[in-house]
Amino acid sequence: MKTMIRRALFVALAISAMALISCAEGPTGIFASVAAETPVNKTMTPAIEFASPTFVAHLGTTWYSGMGVLWQKADSGATQWTKASVSLPGVSASDILFADSGAVTGSSLYVAFSDVTTRTSLGVYYTTDGTTWTHIDGFPATTEYLRRIMAADNGQIFAVTADERADSTTAEAYSIYYLNLGAFASSGAAVTSNAAIGLPTSVAWDGTNYIFTAGYSLVTGTASSLSVLSTTPGNLYSGVCAYVSGQVIISSRNGYLYRYTGTTLTDTAGPFENSLGKTYSFSAPTYIGAAPDPILVVGTNRIPRSSSDIPPAGGYLEFDATSFSSSMTPTVDHGLTASAVNFDTSLDARSVSGMPYFAVQNKLFAMTDGYGLWSDTYSGTADHTNGWDWWIRE
């Protein structure tokens, strides 16, 4: 009996040691990582800890975000988000209203609301003070469903609708509208009930034209006259952001980044993969041209590419965007906007649906899928990496 126990103990010890002695080292020591942790949840709003934000906007002195219902937070002094008191004309006050998408242009916040109680889309409302909301009448048409609204870098608001279908076997046809003098107007025949493009997900302004990512297509042109770009490689595009003047950066669901100069996709970088060789699916990229260095960040998401292809979630990738080239590589330690330990304790392995940046307060947000809203502020102080204050959970 005793001999057996002794043998069992020694065998267990030997097996445990042999099984783990060959583990590969990570970039950060385990104890070093724990010792270097800074609290990321200290000012967190518990109610939105596991929210999935759909947009963040800044109006006046207040932040707004769609996390189910509309939430708000003062941009100075406040740490906690609170539910915005939204009272829409013609809608029962007891109904639960979801803020599906939103954007700010000028001094107005535009939000696409849906009534969860009655399961109806309410259309687009806008407010200038966060209290009084006005409906944009006559939109969308009764044969269309509002999918989302979005704003380009210059503040131009667009809305995307899908045509009503007889059944699910019919291809979905999309239309793009632009906000013109308080009403939505068609952006042209090429983007009206177009079943050849995918759902437009993102828009950027290159100084002359708007560029939309729409599934395997790119759509470009002026607000009132958009057309489908025919010179693209037909990748599955996911998002676009403005780069230097006249250029935009486009991301794809297949781990690629492109630089578009107005006529062609000049540079192709990627595909970018995780350490296991699995290709990332990118969300819309964000270019931050502010000091100290131009930075490009792009979230990775777990939206399935097919029933058997679920991409890995790796938080976000960051690049030194001083110059965009096909050979550029992301930082290993996320040292441009954070630190390796801060990244490990915040967004590592998370699905990030978007990373909007607001120059008004030098604040970069990360909207995750089910892991809340995060922010990283560039304060310029030397406390942290490159003047960034590192990620904290909102």
Add this chain to the structure above:
Amino acid sequence: MRSFPMLMLVAALTLSVPAFAQEAPATGSASGTTAETTATTAATADMNGTPAPLASTQYKAFERGDGMLSLSLGTMVPLGFYDPSGATFLPANSDPGFAFSLSYAGFLNDKWALAGDLSGGFIGTVNDRRLFVAPLSLRAIRVFPLGAFTIAPTAGLGLTITALDNDKHVDALAKVGSSLLWRASTDMSYSLNIFGDVVPQFYADSTQNRVGFFMEATLSVSYHL
């Protein structure tokens, strides 16, 4: 007449048997019995009611070949980390966690034992990450019996497996501490254990080297084999 010496020998042996029996060590149990902790065997009366002379023997709480199998539960307290590159002591940045262990101690003699531990501890960091620390050690134990209690200071060496998120590492371990055992029955003991673990963690990138300090405070139930 030739049988007289033999008769006297037989008589002497007969008279001495009770005395031998009293002096016989309590070998029935390898671990000894608490009920026999008295230093003398019970006095018996002879056939005439005259008390037999008492014979003393040295009771030993533990003997060579004794063994204890222990299951421990308690808490693992991270004390901090030492950064050799900066010669600074860093805060633990984590909260006390859960600790468990399975140990076997085999006695070499009545004073010394060797023990092997399979231990583990889960610690939550300030950002709710889970640090797993598994000290696997071989310890020398010196026992000091005090009636039903035993104080058992110990020191040992071993390996520590640590894991955080997807990272794992195996490091050396130095362990010191002490146990206070209470012998509840012939088979069972309960003990309070306080151990300190020192885990030097080395990496190819020497800037990541740290020495971890942990304290284990556990309660054990031990079965005497």
